[in-house]
Amino acid sequence: MRITKFGHACVRLxxxxxxxxxxxxxxxxxxxxDGADAVLITHEHPDHYLPDxxxxxxxxxxxxxAVAQRIREDAPAVAERTTVVAPGEELDLGLPVRVVGxxxxxxxxxxxxxxNSGYVLTAGDARVYHPGDALTAPGEDVDVLLLPVSGPWLKVSETIDFAREVGARRNLAIHDRVHSEAGLGIVDGHLSRFLAPQGLEYVRIADGEDL
Known part of the structure; x- marks a missing residue:
């Protein structure tokens, strides 16, 4: 399995x-x-959805x-290849995917x-969870949590508690364009400090890098 971070909340698996x-x-x-077999979108905000x-x-x-409605307005040509999903639904996109929240x-x-709906993707023996802009637990054990770490709706204490609740062995920072590097450094320190005692790894990587 290869996970690559591509700008803010975008991840390629x-x-x-x-x-x-x-x-x-x-x-x-x-x-x-490039070369994607499918695109998943959690919600309609432009930092997660760009019709171009x-x-x-x-x-x-x-x-x-809600996003499908926006697509019909913004990009009718894309609407023809858009499938609407609902919470709890299970998809087969070449990899099993479950819709959450x-x-x-x-x-x-x-x-x-x-x-907003997140997605749990199963890649072999590993499960990866992208929650979008929500702090909704996936309802199952996951190996990698794509963890939001900044936003106008988020406090670092909430990020810590969410990561602890999910309990993923590895936590990869996403949603990280709101803070400066100095601010993100503070967030990184708190997350590492609070998650490490529970045996949970936290990492933040640059755009284009792989986990």
């Missing part, structure tokens, strides 16, 4: 000849989608209804909740 790209948004170079990326490649897209984390109580 390759295993046994299948390549799946998750959340190629505005901070992601389009080349992240989807128009540039002829790849099946799997996402929730329904709502984005609370940004502010006075703002509406956006819809």
């Amino acid at each position: 390759e295993h046994a000849g299948t390549t799946i790209v998750l959340d190629p948004g505005m901070f992601t170079d389009r080349e992240a989608l 990326h989807l128009l540039a490649v002829d790849v099946p897209v799997f996402t929730i209804d 329904e709502l984005h984390a609370v940004i502010h109580p006075e703002l509406p909740r956006f819809h």
